[in-house]
Amino acid sequence: MSAHAQSLDVLHWWTSAGERRAVDQLVQQLDKRGLGWNDAAIPGGGGMAAVKVLKGRVLAGDPPDVAQVIGRTLTDWADLGLVLPLDDVAQRGRWKGAMFPVVLQVVSHGGRIVAAPLGVHRINTLFYNQALWARWKLPVPRSWDDVAQAASALRRAGVTPLAWSDEPWQVATVFETLLLAEGGASLYAELAGAQRPSAWADARVLRALTRLRWLRQLAGESPGEQRWTSSARQLFRGEAGMLIMGDWVGGELMAWGAQAGRDYACAPVPETAQMHLYSVDTLAMLQSRRKRDAAQEKLADIVTQPSVQLAYNQAKGSVPVRTDIDPSQLDDCERDSWQTLAHPGSRVVPSIAHRMAADESTKDALADALHRFVTDPQQTPERAQERLVAIVKGAAR
Ligand code: GAL
Numbered sequence: 001m002s003a004h005a006q007s008l009d010v011l012h013w014w015t016s017a018g019e020r021r022a023v024d025q026l027v028q029q030l031d032k033r034g035l036g037w038n039d040a041a042i043p044g045g046g047g048m049a050a051v052k053v054l055k056g057r058v059l060a061g062d063p064p065d066v067a068q069v070i071g072r073t074l075t076d077w078a079d080l081g082l083v084l085p086l087d088d089v090a091q092r093g094r095w096k097g098a099m100f101p102v103v104l105q106v107v108s109h110g111g112r113i114v115a116a117p118l119g120v121h122r123i124n125t126l127f128y129n130q131a132l133w134a135r136w137k138l139p140v141p142r143s144w145d146d147v148a149q150a151a152s153a154l155r156r157a158g159v160t161p162l163a164w165s166d167e168p169w170q171v172a173t174v175f176e177t178l179l180l181a182e183g184g185a186s187l188y189a190e191l192a193g194a195q196r197p198s199a200w201a202d203a204r205v206l207r208a209l210t211r212l213r214w215l216r217q218l219a220g221e222s223p224g225e226q227r228w229t230s231s232a233r234q235l236f237r238g239e240a241g242m243l244i245m246g247d248w249v250g251g252e253l254m255a256w257g258a259q260a261g262r263d264y265a266c267a268p269v270p271e272t273a274q275m276h277l278y279s280v281d282t283l284a285m286l287q288s289r290r291k292r293d294a295a296q297e298k299l300a301d302i303v304t305q306p307s308v309q310l311a312y313n314q315a316k317g318s319v320p321v322r323t324d325i326d327p328s329q330l331d332d333c334e335r336d337s338w339q340t341l342a343h344p345g346s347r348v349v350p351s352i353a354h355r356m357a358a359d360e361s362t363k364d365a366l367a368d369a370l371h372r373f374v375t376d377p378q379q380t381p382e383r384a385q386e387r388l389v390a391i392v393k394g395a396a397r
Helices: 017-032 045-059 071-079 087-092 101-107 130-135 144-156 168-194 203-218 228-237 248-255 293-303 306-316 332-342 360-375 381-396
Strands: 006-012 035-041 066-068 116-122 125-129 160-162 240-244 264-268 275-285 347-350
Touching: 006 045, 006 293, 017 035, 017 248, 017 293, 017 306, 035 293, 045 066, 045 168, 071 101, 071 275, 071 360, 087 293, 101 116, 101 275, 116 293, 116 306, 116 332, 125 130, 125 228, 125 248, 125 332, 130 264, 144 160, 144 203, 144 240, 160 203, 168 203, 168 240, 168 275, 168 347, 168 360, 203 360, 203 381, 228 240, 228 248, 248 264, 248 306, 264 332, 275 293, 275 332, 293 306, 360 381
Parallel strands: 006 035, 006 066, 160 240, 275 347
Antiparallel strands: 066 275, 116 275, 125 240, 125 264
16 A cells, blocks of 8 residues: 555656656655555567567556557557646646647647657767777777778777667667768658658668668677667777667666766767657556546646656656756756757657557567677668668558
8 A cells, every 4th residue: 555645557668777766856845745656567668578578567457557659550549538637737737838839739639738748869870989099099989980990990990880779679779860961851750650652762872871771880790679778888888989869868868877078978860960859758647447547637736846757867868858956957968868958949859669659560670670680690771771661662552
């Protein structure tokens, strides 16, 4: 029995050290305000397992009270009437005036607010190990040439240039940053938003595939499907020099005692400066026979408060969903992300791999095709591109 007057079951996939630390911030803040958090965490990066368990529970008529449901999955579920609208909470909390436009867009559907936003992750992030950079006097990796130069110096020093995993969602995460780098924000918007097959047939997509193969070669022999935390560990220990991954890696490194600017640094993936490839984490309040509306609304209100936003996001590596926080409270990586989001000249585009732009099955099919491409050296980039075009055509039907 919980000591609280009210408790809510919360299903999510934040089980690594950094993710756990961030969740603990929420749990503590809710606790102070008399609301209990019954944790139903399902391990597995990118929520691959969590979403399956969640679907099963919803179909069985036993949904958790609150769940991390994001992007297209969120809007699809809102269409099915599965989530509690939060318009009153949003109005009382003046979300409209306080939140980034892209955040409001992600939580709005059919004229209603359908989830409470927690934080904005930047996917186009390249992490590198500062000690290695200082020791070998490597160039800040701003261009692919810089990356290539750093990679050969690291290799000579016996260090793996780039940490890598063949896990499909991780390959897809790296690949979308390459689509943005090679195609720019306009082509990317057509690939992700409109999902036009002719855009997927563009020569720049082929270049992104070739770049993907090159990056995997930088990782050395058959890296396997290691968890993202294992790649972060290689970077932390200086066994690998670089890692391209969403900025939750920063939260993880911090949880292990590392500091941005001292032990590791971030740069936007080359050719993506002033661009923000985002994934917004959101908590949806699920409808069920158990009437919990008041507690669910209270949770949504608390997690979006400025102080809670700051505490949670500082630990998570992401940035607050609000524009009215003090960016000097954020670390170097987070501040660059927040400022890029806040800058009117920036291009802000949605993640395909993290459900912001494609539905669950399309993003899985794309990730699967990319996984096959990187693990089969016989498969040409041209063939891989045909697969991608076919998937997008199929989804458009
Ligand atoms: C993303 C999620 C992040 C992070 C990551 C790794 O999908 O938005 O919060 O936890 O997966 O599991």
